[in-house]
Amino acid sequence: MAQQNQASSGVPLLDVNRDNAPHREEFIEALTEVLDSGRFLFGPDVTELEAELAGYCQVPNVVGCASGSDALLLSLLALNIGPGDEVIVPSFTFFASVSCVTRLGATPVFADICPDTFNVDPASVESLITSKTKAIIPVHLFGQCAQIDRICQIASGHDIPVVEDAAQAIGAAYHSRPAGSWGTVGCFSFYPTKNLGGMGDGGMMTSNDAAFADRLRLFAGHGMRPRYYHKVVGINSRLDTFQAAVLRVKLRHLGEAIEGRSTVAARYDRLLTENGMVDNGQITLPVRDPNAFHVWNQYAIRVADGRRDDLRSYLAERKIGSEIYYPIPMHQQECFEGMEFRHNGLAETERASQEVLNLPVFPSLTEAEQLRVIDAIASFYSASAKVAA
Numbered sequence: 001m002a003q004q005n006q007a008s009s010g011v012p013l014l015d016v017n018r019d020n021a022p023h024r025e026e027f028i029e030a031l032t033e034v035l036d037s038g039r040f041l042f043g044p045d046v047t048e049l050e051a052e053l054a055g056y057c058q059v060p061n062v063v064g065c066a067s068g069s070d071a072l073l074l075s076l077l078a079l080n081i082g083p084g085d086e087v088i089v090p091s092f093t094f095f096a097s098v099s100c101v102t103r104l105g106a107t108p109v110f111a112d113i114c115p116d117t118f119n120v121d122p123a124s125v126e127s128l129i130t131s132k133t134k135a136i137i138p139v140h141l142f143g144q145c146a147q148i149d150r151i152c153q154i155a156s157g158h159d160i161p162v163v164e165d166a167a168q169a170i171g172a173a174y175h176s177r178p179a180g181s182w183g184t185v186g187c188f189s190f191y192p193t194k195n196l197g198g199m200g201d202g203g204m205m206t207s208n209d210a211a212f213a214d215r216l217r218l219f220a221g222h223g224m225r226p227r228y229y230h231k232v233v234g235i236n237s238r239l240d241t242f243q244a245a246v247l248r249v250k251l252r253h254l255g256e257a258i259e260g261r262s263t264v265a266a267r268y269d270r271l272l273t274e275n276g277m278v279d280n281g282q283i284t285l286p287v288r289d290p291n292a293f294h295v296w297n298q299y300a301i302r303v304a305d306g307r308r309d310d311l312r313s314y315l316a317e318r319k320i321g322s323e324i325y326y327p328i329p330m331h332q333q334e335c336f337e338g339m340e341f342r343h344n345g346l347a348e349t350e351r352a353s354q355e356v357l358n359l360p361v362f363p364s365l366t367e368a369e370q371l372r373v374i375d376a377i378a379s380f381y382s383a384s385a386k387v388a389a
Contacts, residue, residue, distance in 0.1 A: 010319025011369045014362045016192050019257070023249055030245040043241030049248050050204070056251065057178045057186070059206040061213035064239030065220050068167040068189025069096035071203040073103060074237060075163045075185045076135065078215045081106050085134040086342070090120040091329040092349040093139045097165050098330045109133070110331050110343040116287040118300065118352055119146035126154045127344050136162050140169035140179050142325070143195065143297035144289060148174050148182045163187060168297040170196045171258050175291050180206040185216065190247055195261070195297050196254050202243040260363030261296035267367060268299055268359065271374045282381055298325060299361040308357050314380045320373055323358045
């Protein structure tokens with residue numbers, strides 16, 4: 001009966017409650033301990049989470065903060081980015097990857113993406129470097145690392161710091177080296193929909209440099225050290241103890257969650273291929289970089305022939321969730337209208353924004369639910385073929 005009710009209610013894009021439910025008692029115990037302690041900020045769970053994540057990400061230094069967006073902003077603050085500086089970043093990304101640059105008066109310079117992985121193209125990055133380039137922000141999109149080895153090599157040759165935007169990629173790796181351990185700093189988000197998601201906002205920064213990590217912590221605490229003595233103009237960005245306690249619980253189950261997402265992704269690959277939609281070019285499956293370990297924060301297909309929006313509407317009519325990450329590239333956003341952005345062509349970025357469709361993917365998504373998604377997609381193309389005939 002429960003399965004029938006689940007089917008009749010449609011297939012959600014994600015289901016945070018369903019994924020959290022098995023750990024409910026662990027959450028209650030952890031949150032109760034924080035409540036009873038009264039240490040809602042700077043509690044021991046924050047320090048312990050930072051240590052646990054340092055081990056998980058294979059870095060010596062982790063600094064918690066209030067959000068992934070703050071992690072990016074704090075990183076640029078600590079690098080002294082400001083007016084007159086340029087920061088190379090993809091335009092095919094979430095707003096925070098770019099707003100951290102403009103908020104400091106610096107100028108984003110947009111690199112194009114690789115057409116297969118949707119990640120930033122190292123060749124495009126290299127072509128845009130000038131004497132004004134003060135940082136590079138590669139984004140590890142959808143749970144798969146960009147070609148971070150090449151990007152770091154390029155950056156090192158010009159003595160430019162690399163800020164890894166790993167908001168969607170905790171647990172991902174490149175050449176078996178974790179996301180966030182390659183650059184000057186790695187930035188992560190604990191937004192509830194992320195693979196390691198809290199019950200509110202939260203973020204962290206990773207660094208191999210102890211002095212730089214200390215600088216990040218200084219900027220995250222109003223630039224204050226000791227209390228009421230301000231060395232720099234920082235911001236207030238703290239990971240609270242409640243969120244840290246929840247994240248410690250979820251970190252214990254992160255490997256299992258990633259495995260569940262990988263199973264879902266592999267099943268999509270098989271089912272979409274078996275239905276013939278890949279061979280006839282209607283849909284392009286996500287591409288796995290052979291050097292990358294993908295953690296599937298998103299499952300992103302390409303829909304050919306300008307039919308993406310029609311397919312999404314068709315799915316919505318059948319109560320099947322989907323999303324478009326991202327429908328409007330950053331260089332075309334209204335809030336940046338009138339600003340002049342330097343780039344060397346963004347054809348792949350603009351094509352991806354018109355073709356990408358993200359299907360439901362979360363650890364507890366059932367095979368029956370995936371079959372409903374696949375059946376609906378097949379029905380869409382079948383109906384279209386009949387109309388064309």
